Structures are given as structure tokens and as C-alpha cells.
Amino acid sequence: MNRQDLTLLTDFYELTMMQGYYEEKQNETVIFDVFFRQNPCGNGYSVCAGLEQVIDYVKNLNFTYEDVDYLRSLHIFSEDFLHYLSGFHFSGDIYAIPEGTVVFPKEPLLKVIAPIMEAQLVETAILNIINHQSLIATKTSRIVFAADGDGIMEFGLRRAQGPDAGLYGARAAMIGGCVGTSNVLAGQLFDVPVMGTHAHSWIMSFKDEYTAFKNYAKMYPDNCTLLVDTYDTLKSGVPNAIRVFREFKESGHPLKKYGIRLDSGDLAYLSKEARKMLDAAGFEDATICASNDLDEFLLHDLKMQKAAIDSWGVGTNLITSKDCPSFGGVYKLAAIKNQDGEFIPKIKISENTEKITNPGNKTIYRIYDKETGKLKADLICFAGEEYDTNEDLLLFDPIETWKKTRLPGGTYTMREILVPVFINGECVYNSPSVMEIAAYCKQETDTLWDETKRLFYPHRIHVDLSQKLYDVKKSLLDQMSISD
Amino acid sequence: MNRQDLTLLTDFYELTMMQGYYEEKQNETVIFDVFFRQNPCGNGYSVCAGLEQVIDYVKNLNFTYEDVDYLRSLHIFSEDFLHYLSGFHFSGDIYAIPEGTVVFPKEPLLKVIAPIMEAQLVETAILNIINHQSLIATKTSRIVFAADGDGIMEFGLRRAQGPDAGLYGARAAMIGGCVGTSNVLAGQLFDVPVMGTHAHSWIMSFKDEYTAFKNYAKMYPDNCTLLVDTYDTLKSGVPNAIRVFREFKESGHPLKKYGIRLDSGDLAYLSKEARKMLDAAGFEDATICASNDLDEFLLHDLKMQKAAIDSWGVGTNLITSKDCPSFGGVYKLAAIKNQDGEFIPKIKISENTEKITNPGNKTIYRIYDKETGKLKADLICFAGEEYDTNEDLLLFDPIETWKKTRLPGGTYTMREILVPVFINGECVYNSPSVMEIAAYCKQETDTLWDETKRLFYPHRIHVDLSQKLYDVKKSLLDQMSISD
Incomplete structure (x- = not known):
């Protein structure tokens, strides 16, 4: 059309x-x-x-x-x-x-x-x-209010009701207060920030998680968010991320903006544990981003439970305004x-x-x-x-x-x-x-x-x-x- | 785009x-x-x-x-x-x-x-x-099943999540079993039947309901569905529709396909009363179409309660798959x-x-x-x-x-x-x-x-x-x- x-x-x-x-x-x-x-x-x-x-x-x-x-x-x-x-x-x-x-x-x-x-x-x-x-725009405004100052990223394109719903939905989400969108076409047409890092398939396509992280960090040292839940968040993902952060730090070329993304499991528990591990390793400035079926209610509750999350990727529930x-x-x-x-x-x-x-x-x-x-x-x-x-x-x-x-x-x-x-x-x-x-x-x-x-x-x-x-x-x- | x-x-x-x-x-x-x-x-x-x-x-x-x-x-x-x-x-x-x-x-x-x-x-x-x-397509299939053989028309464009959601939603609705759509662009692009009659504004733009009906029937004698709930369905709408049907019948140029559409109130009660009035006036072949926030559950219940409805216009709840x-x-x-x-x-x-x-x-x-x-x-x-x-x-x-x-x-x-x-x-x-x-x-x-x-x-x-x-x-x- x-x-x-x-x-x-x-x-x-x-x-x-x-x-x-x-x-x-x-x-x-x-x-x-x-x-x-x-x-x-x-x-x-x-x-x-x-x-x-x-x-x-x-x-x-x-x-x-x-x-x-x-x-x-x-x-x-x-x-x-x-x-x-x-x-x-x-x-x-x-x-x-x-x-x-x-x-x-x-x-x-x-x-x-x-x-x-x-x-x-x-x-x-x-x-x-x-x-x-x-x-x-209204749904986004609710979610942004619940986030109480944390950044909300619009990640819903794959679940939007067709191409326009993704494109103009991203536009409306930016109006409602999102800090960026994963939707590249929206970035191009509306001159808004586009965001995103990598998927589980990136991890799975390498021989192991560490190698995948290392390669990603090498590519994107200025802004490197590693997805840590492909195998096991606390036993494998976070330790491997810390290993990579440390290697870059020790090499004399530390990553500029860096952090992890949680995409499954209990986000309150996992974020607090991950925060402790990152801090203990000396990476207090590593950010924690969360995604996975978020909406304003879950976000509100996670904030109440003091989840150690700095920014939020919200997909399906925002882009479809699921409850309404x-x-x-x-x-x-x-x-x-x-x-x-x-x-x-x-x-x-x-x-x-x-x-x-x-x-x-x-x-x-x-x-x-x-x-x-x-x-x-x-x-x-x-x-x-x-x-x-x-x-x-x-x-x-x-x-x-x-x-x-x-x-x-x-x-x-x-x-x-x-x-x-x-x-x-x-x-x-x-x-x-x-x-x-x-x-x-x-x-x-x-x-x-x-x-x-x-x-x-x-x-x-x-x-x-x-x-x-x-x-x-x-x-x-x-x-x-x-x-x- | x-x-x-x-x-x-x-x-x-x-x-x-x-x-x-x-x-x-x-x-x-x-x-x-x-x-x-x-x-x-x-x-x-x-x-x-x-x-x-x-x-x-x-x-x-x-x-x-x-x-x-x-x-x-x-x-x-x-x-x-x-x-x-x-x-x-x-x-x-x-x-x-x-x-x-x-x-x-x-x-x-x-x-x-x-x-x-x-x-x-x-x-x-x-x-x-x-x-x-x-x-x-899946949502439509549910609604079509609930209608048990009655025709379902897709009427959701105005509430769809953007132009594509209306257009490709209409396409999917036709695949799922609708008999037609109100969406003209879908009709043009996908070669599917387009349907619809008139809105309340048609009625309100004439000096009275009877005149509005009469003019509509004159325009569309082959397929004339009159919307009867602008003022009062049983006191005004249905009697005025019957008056128009009768005038055409008595003129020797009866309407070919004709009927009424109910768009508010209790559809079970109103359809049964309207059916009695139409039948008593000798218009057993007049069809009754219903719309107004229908979904498969309400449709299923209305069928159980033997609502006298022949075809159904379904909008918002189909085109957004509201509950999911x-x-x-x-x-x-x-x-x-x-x-x-x-x-x-x-x-x-x-x-x-x-x-x-x-x-x-x-x-x-x-x-x-x-x-x-x-x-x-x-x-x-x-x-x-x-x-x-x-x-x-x-x-x-x-x-x-x-x-x-x-x-x-x-x-x-x-x-x-x-x-x-x-x-x-x-x-x-x-x-x-x-x-x-x-x-x-x-x-x-x-x-x-x-x-x-x-x-x-x-x-x-x-x-x-x-x-x-x-x-x-x-x-x-x-x-x-x-x-x-």
C-alpha cells in the first residue's frame, strides 16, 4: 500500500x-x-x-x-x-x-x-x-509513570498488529515518553533514537556464551549490553559478562557504556543478585536492563520490591495496549x-x-x-x-x-x-x-x-x-x- | 510508507x-x-x-x-x-x-x-x-463458529490499530470466515465483498427518520438495510422502516433484499420484538442484522437466547482480538x-x-x-x-x-x-x-x-x-x- x-x-x-x-x-x-x-x-x-x-x-x-x-x-x-x-x-x-x-x-x-x-x-x-x-501514547504514559524516572524502551514491533501498528505505535510510544524504540523504520521516518543489542540466537550461534559476549563487546565497546539468560542467568550469564567486562578493563580499553539485560525468570530476585555480583566485581556503573512481558502493573510492583533495574524494554503489552x-x-x-x-x-x-x-x-x-x-x-x-x-x-x-x-x-x-x-x-x-x-x-x-x-x-x-x-x-x- | x-x-x-x-x-x-x-x-x-x-x-x-x-x-x-x-x-x-x-x-x-x-x-x-x-484469522474463526451459520461482517476499521491493522485485519477476517467487510480498500486490494449501509448521521441529516429511510430505500432498492436505533428502536425506528417497506411494496416496486440493523440496546429482546412487528406487517423476508460491541461470547449467548438475528456486524472485538x-x-x-x-x-x-x-x-x-x-x-x-x-x-x-x-x-x-x-x-x-x-x-x-x-x-x-x-x-x- x-x-x-x-x-x-x-x-x-x-x-x-x-x-x-x-x-x-x-x-x-x-x-x-x-x-x-x-x-x-x-x-x-x-x-x-x-x-x-x-x-x-x-x-x-x-x-x-x-x-x-x-x-x-x-x-x-x-x-x-x-x-x-x-x-x-x-x-x-x-x-x-x-x-x-x-x-x-x-x-x-x-x-x-x-x-x-x-x-x-x-x-x-x-x-x-x-x-x-x-x-x-496513553498506554505508554502509564508505563512511563510507573517507571518513575527509569527509561522505557519500546520493543514491540514483532507483536504489533501489522507493520503500521509497529511503526505508528512506536511513534506514539515516543510521544508518550519512551526514550527509544527498537523499530529502525520508526527511527528513520520520525528521527527518534533506536535501541537494542542482541538476541539469544547471537549467543547460540557461537561455541559458547563467553565467546559470544566477547565478540559482541569487541564490536560495540561504546554501548554494550549483554543478554545473560540464554543458559543460566546467575551461574553462567552474569559471570561470563563480568569476565568480559574485566578483560576489557584490564586491557586498558574499558567498555564505555555497558551492562546486562535480563529477559526471563524473576526480575526482582535476579536483578538484585546480579547487582551484587556486578558491584562485588567493581562494576558499579554496569546497568541492568529488563524485558519479558512487562506492563505498568508488573513494573510498579518490581519498583516497590526494589528490583535493581535501571531501564526497561517493554514490548507486547505496550504496543497492543494489551488490557484495553x-x-x-x-x-x-x-x-x-x-x-x-x-x-x-x-x-x-x-x-x-x-x-x-x-x-x-x-x-x-x-x-x-x-x-x-x-x-x-x-x-x-x-x-x-x-x-x-x-x-x-x-x-x-x-x-x-x-x-x-x-x-x-x-x-x-x-x-x-x-x-x-x-x-x-x-x-x-x-x-x-x-x-x-x-x-x-x-x-x-x-x-x-x-x-x-x-x-x-x-x-x-x-x-x-x-x-x-x-x-x-x-x-x-x-x-x-x-x-x- | x-x-x-x-x-x-x-x-x-x-x-x-x-x-x-x-x-x-x-x-x-x-x-x-x-x-x-x-x-x-x-x-x-x-x-x-x-x-x-x-x-x-x-x-x-x-x-x-x-x-x-x-x-x-x-x-x-x-x-x-x-x-x-x-x-x-x-x-x-x-x-x-x-x-x-x-x-x-x-x-x-x-x-x-x-x-x-x-x-x-x-x-x-x-x-x-x-x-x-x-x-x-483465529479470532474470526471463533466468532464464526459461535454464529453457527449466520453471516459475520467485519466492521472494525475505525478501531483497528492503524491502517494496516484495518486492512490486513480485514484480509485475515475474510480468511477466518467473514462473509464481507466494511473496508473498501480491503475490497479493492483483495477482491473480497464489501458491505455496509448507513450511519446515524444519515438519519440525523434529514428532517425526520421516515424521510431518511425513504431516501435511502429509493437509492438502494436492491439491498436496503435501515438502521433503526437513532431515536427509539421499537417506537420509531421499526415502525418507520415498516412504513417504507410497505410503501415500496404497494407501489409495485418492492425492495429486493431489505431489512433492519440494530446497533444498541438489548439485542435479544429488541430483535424478537422487531421480528414480531416485521412478521405481523407481512415482511417475513426482512432480515435483522445486529452490531454493537459483539464478540463470540455475547454472540453465543444471544444465539442461546434465540435472538431473532440473521447476520452480525462485528467490529472492535474482532479487529483487535480484544481479550488476547x-x-x-x-x-x-x-x-x-x-x-x-x-x-x-x-x-x-x-x-x-x-x-x-x-x-x-x-x-x-x-x-x-x-x-x-x-x-x-x-x-x-x-x-x-x-x-x-x-x-x-x-x-x-x-x-x-x-x-x-x-x-x-x-x-x-x-x-x-x-x-x-x-x-x-x-x-x-x-x-x-x-x-x-x-x-x-x-x-x-x-x-x-x-x-x-x-x-x-x-x-x-x-x-x-x-x-x-x-x-x-x-x-x-x-x-x-x-x-x-
Whole structure:
């Protein structure tokens, strides 16, 4: 597949609906919101990611001759409609929250304002991209939090759900806080550090473990991590590693950065024993890296048990977000422009209150405590609503409305977190580099208290509605229930 | 990303090891096996898939000028080695089990025989591709079994882990038994049926539900499934659908294939009520399709509760294999060719008996009961071992060796399931079309008794070792434990 051509990466119903709109000559401008209802993995926040790939996708939208030919072969589309498709391009506006920002349920991560035919087509691919990368960035952020300052390396490519899941998963993992990835293609395409040493097969291909270690160290004296568990970690692996470290030291050409990697067995016990052996041999600066089915829970427990591990390679459980492998972002109609050019708010009701959408053309203000810089709450309001931070701000829970907080004027700051990305089909946004996004994401998670980052039952950040948005939503709901 | 260039889709350590082999002038021919240790999701079997993409990958292996340039920029590779890479191509042999075959733990799904530098490079991408597609094909096979003959449609693109996970996930889902996919790109690339109707946004974009239905039916009279849960399934959706069906019937142009789709609420209750309403109105041939967070367990329960559902759209839980999102295939060294051209079997030991590898150059015979055609057992043996099915065959459990079965000569048949795919770097295998693979997979699952296909605690198929392979493995293990 050529990355330039994801135009047909869409659900079939987007095209049947498009033809329906086409035939009905119904192509009014609409607003769709991308949002999610729940943070994955029980987390207290999410990290949004994937915008750069969404931008590439939208820029390159284009039905080739082959695409149109294929659609014709399905015998369901008219020649008129196929002709329309062959000239298709995206002409609308897109607003989005920049990648690496911490986000919360119900917030529009991305807002498409476009003729309904265009807005409908892009639903599936936008969701696919944002759902995937936000999932992995969020999972990584949890794992990085559990590691409490130790480096996390992304090692999951072989278990990722296909090449893209490995590639863009590595991208999202770097955004979420990994220090490097084993994925060479990700290193090339996103200019991020690549890492790794050797496998068991390296050891097995030499006549013995010592010879394998010795040869590896000779090759890579600047950065030499030896995998010590091929035969027996404490009886064979660690002693052989120490022997090699010592030989280099005694030769007058000591290894620069060096250490061992544990990949099986009980990592708490083995790391502590290995640490003692390394220290006793005078190699206090040898690092211990661990891998083998790690996740944030095991990592958290190993840290509690004072495992002597300096850095962690995390594979399967990170790259698939094993306990919660989907993000659940949805794409819902929020408004339709009428003939007077006004956006008429639309709402999707549901028996489940949590599933009721927020209507209208919206934006989000993020509110910080002025003194600490910590995030206090998010406020969803209509685009264009303005606030004066010198005045008091009354926030209330949009479901349990009697729960209120008053922020005194001058004690808080606000910033709008949705920014323009496309205007009239033109891209007006420059994506930062992945490492820049990662640095920004670090700042973002620093605006959260540890209570919100806790792995279990984290403190919830409030996402409130402005009085104006709340009133419109309530009146739409009241109309709906009357018409029932 | 261009599908032609996945050469750098590899773990960094494959390249550092390659350089190590290069510098050591150590490039003997080796054998690596791809196998897995456990069926995913507690299943009784797996379905292997992904071979066609592995073939494409191997055919197109090639370090471009940009690739070499990138690797040079890492300041860890020598010019000699980079020069070697710039001329790299795969020159070895690959044997594999054809896609759609049912497979079991410990069996080599794929066997690479190549100079160690080449065999090492391809590890990561081969695992990535086989792990992903085999996972989704297996998950789909479970869901299809639970549906007991009803059609399953793959609807997961928006929740897949990136574009490839959607695309190749759809491919694997078709192999595993889906009747169609919503993924248009999968339809185009793999020539498989695409399916889908309309979303809630279609309904919401018209002045009312009836008008939306009417317009949709006018557009698609040959195949018209109306989504009935936008406002209220039984009070509004089903009555409006019936009104539209009736109007078309009375106009003398009845809809050809038509029905409704339920996407929320209790599917057992709503489907039975909707069925009564449709039947009472004279639309016994209207179909009822259901979607909304389905998996094999919910589907199984809904069937038990006699939900009146004819076909099922399955999304997130299929495309991510939610309860088990990775397949766990590994790539292990099995033999090294010595200077006399003989393969010396290699074994990777482990404290965990299940993790000990099977050494040597192996193949697999599948054994069927002659009368029923059902699969009796698989036998892993050395390549070249021959059997006469007119003679008795003694099988024994490779761990609990006292558990034995004697198959009388003439009562069983055997076939070798590993086939040549590359010989001396040339591809000698033609991949069937996806629909051909799907038909073959259906035949394959038909060789299993329902006891093995059961969702919970399925009957285990035996995978035994030949006496010769068992003896070599035992003697290698004995040597290892003595040298400890």
C-alpha cells in the first residue's frame, strides 16, 4: 500500500451515504466532532496523538482512476457520482488538539467543518488513526509513570498488529515518553533514537556464551549490553559478562557504556543478585536492563520490591495496549448549517446519559491554577465564547449540576486547546517533530497532579460545559423527550 | 510508507547482530523456526495467515540509498558492512504452512534456511506479519463458529490499530470466515465483498427518520438495510422502516433484499420484538442484522437466547482480538550447518518445559482418520523422515511419554503441511486469492470435531514428535543438564 493513497481506507457505508447525499443534492455544511467516552486502561487522562498522519491523509485524499474503476465494478454507484468522486478534494476546515496534549472524555479532539459529503468520507480513517495513536501514547504514559524516572524502551514491533501498528505505535510510544524504540523504520521516518543489542540466537550461534559476549563487546565497546539468560542467568550469564567486562578493563580499553539485560525468570530476585555480583566485581556503573512481558502493573510492583533495574524494554503489552486494545473514539454530528449560514446544534440522544452528545460548534478552554500551573478543569463552550480571567468563573458538573466550584478572578489562567489545522481545505498547521511533541507531552503531564496519574482509581479531572452550551443541550433534550 | 520498502521494518538488534556476524566472517547457513506456544483466546486451534505478505516482504528486501544513509548516520556501522547491505538480497529457502490451515502450538508455521545474516534480518517483519494475521484469522474463526451459520461482517476499521491493522485485519477476517467487510480498500486490494449501509448521521441529516429511510430505500432498492436505533428502536425506528417497506411494496416496486440493523440496546429482546412487528406487517423476508460491541461470547449467548438475528456486524472485538491482542509467535534457532554440510540441531533450554524448543531441520505430517476425514494428530519429525500408512503408527505424548496411541495401518492418511515457498532466494509458491484461502480454511476447520472448536475448554489436538526427533531432543537436553 502506498501511504499517499488511503482514500479507499474507509467504511463502505461512507460511500453509499455520500452517493445518497449527492443524489438528494444535499451537501450542507456540517460539524462532526471526534471524541471518546472513557480513558483507556482505567487511566485518569489520555494523550492525543496521530494528527500529523491525519493531516497527510486529508492532504492526499484523491480517488485515482483505479479507485473509481473499482467502485464502478461494484455496480452500485452512478456514473455521475463516480465523476464527482474523480474530482474530489477536501475543502473544509479542521480544528484539533495538538498531539501530546493531555485530554479527557467528551472533549472534541478534532472537529471537522465541511460539506456533509466530505465530512462523511473522512470519518473512518480519522478515527482509525487517532484511536490507534492516542491509545498507544496513553498506554505508554502509564508505563512511563510507573517507571518513575527509569527509561522505557519500546520493543514491540514483532507483536504489533501489522507493520503500521509497529511503526505508528512506536511513534506514539515516543510521544508518550519512551526514550527509544527498537523499530529502525520508526527511527528513520520520525528521527527518534533506536535501541537494542542482541538476541539469544547471537549467543547460540557461537561455541559458547563467553565467546559470544566477547565478540559482541569487541564490536560495540561504546554501548554494550549483554543478554545473560540464554543458559543460566546467575551461574553462567552474569559471570561470563563480568569476565568480559574485566578483560576489557584490564586491557586498558574499558567498555564505555555497558551492562546486562535480563529477559526471563524473576526480575526482582535476579536483578538484585546480579547487582551484587556486578558491584562485588567493581562494576558499579554496569546497568541492568529488563524485558519479558512487562506492563505498568508488573513494573510498579518490581519498583516497590526494589528490583535493581535501571531501564526497561517493554514490548507486547505496550504496543497492543494489551488490557484495553482500542481507544473508543467516535465521530458524531454536532451541527448543520442552515440557509442563513447559522449552525443549528444537533444532538444524539441515548438511554445512557453518558452517550448523549454535546451539540453545536464548540471549543475547549483549559483552566490552570495560576500559582501552581496545575490543570484545574476543562471547559467546553461554543466557539467564540469569551472569558475574562480577572473575573470569577463558576464551574458546575454537567450532570450533577448542584456540584459547583467558583474560581476567584486572578487566580486562574485559561488557554484554548483546539487550534486550526485546515481552513477552506488548506493546511494551516505545521506538525512539530516527534521529539518536540514528546517534550511538549512531558510538560503536559507535568500539569497533572500525581493523584490523576495514579495507575489505580486516579482522581478525575472535571470537564464542564459553559452555561450557554448547557442551556442549549438541555433545551434540545427537553424537545426530544416531548416529541417522544 | 511504500509497501515495497519494509526493509527497515526490523528491530535494531537484527542489524547490530548482522554486523557482528559480518565482522566475524561468520555466515553459516542456519535454520530458524516460527512457532507459537499457545492458541489465542483459549481456542482449540489457530488459523495461520499472512504468508502472502511475508512473500512480498522477502521479495522486496532491499536497502535503498536512503536506508544506508540513515544507518550511516547512526555512527555504529562500518562502511564495509553498509556496502554489504546495499547489495543485500535474500538467497535462502523458506518453507511454510499455507494460509488458512489450522495449526497448533509448537509447530513450525514457517522455516527459514539461510545464511545467518539473512535469516536474522527477516525475523522481526515475518513475526509481525504472521502474528497479526494469524491472530485475527483465529479470532474470526471463533466468532464464526459461535454464529453457527449466520453471516459475520467485519466492521472494525475505525478501531483497528492503524491502517494496516484495518486492512490486513480485514484480509485475515475474510480468511477466518467473514462473509464481507466494511473496508473498501480491503475490497479493492483483495477482491473480497464489501458491505455496509448507513450511519446515524444519515438519519440525523434529514428532517425526520421516515424521510431518511425513504431516501435511502429509493437509492438502494436492491439491498436496503435501515438502521433503526437513532431515536427509539421499537417506537420509531421499526415502525418507520415498516412504513417504507410497505410503501415500496404497494407501489409495485418492492425492495429486493431489505431489512433492519440494530446497533444498541438489548439485542435479544429488541430483535424478537422487531421480528414480531416485521412478521405481523407481512415482511417475513426482512432480515435483522445486529452490531454493537459483539464478540463470540455475547454472540453465543444471544444465539442461546434465540435472538431473532440473521447476520452480525462485528467490529472492535474482532479487529483487535480484544481479550488476547497478540499471537505470541516466536522465531528460534533450530540448527546450524557445519562444514560438512550437515545440520547440527540446536536447542534453547528453559526452566519452563513448555519453552524448550524442538531442534533440527523439521517438517510436519498431519494425520487424518481415513473413515471420517477428521484430523487425528500432527507429527513433527525431521525433514526427510518417511512413513508408510499401511503400517501401524505409534504416537506418544512428547512430555508424558507413557501416553501412547497406536493407529492401525490402513486406517489413517498423512499429508505433509509445510511446503516450499522460496528456494535459493526464488519464490516457488503462488498465493491463492483470499476467497480461495477462505474456502480452504472452511475445509480445514471441517476436519476438526466440534469438541475442538468449542469456545470454552476445547478438546486439545495432539502434536507429537517422531521417535527420532524425540531421541535427538532428549540427548541434547541430557548434554545440557550435564554441562550445567
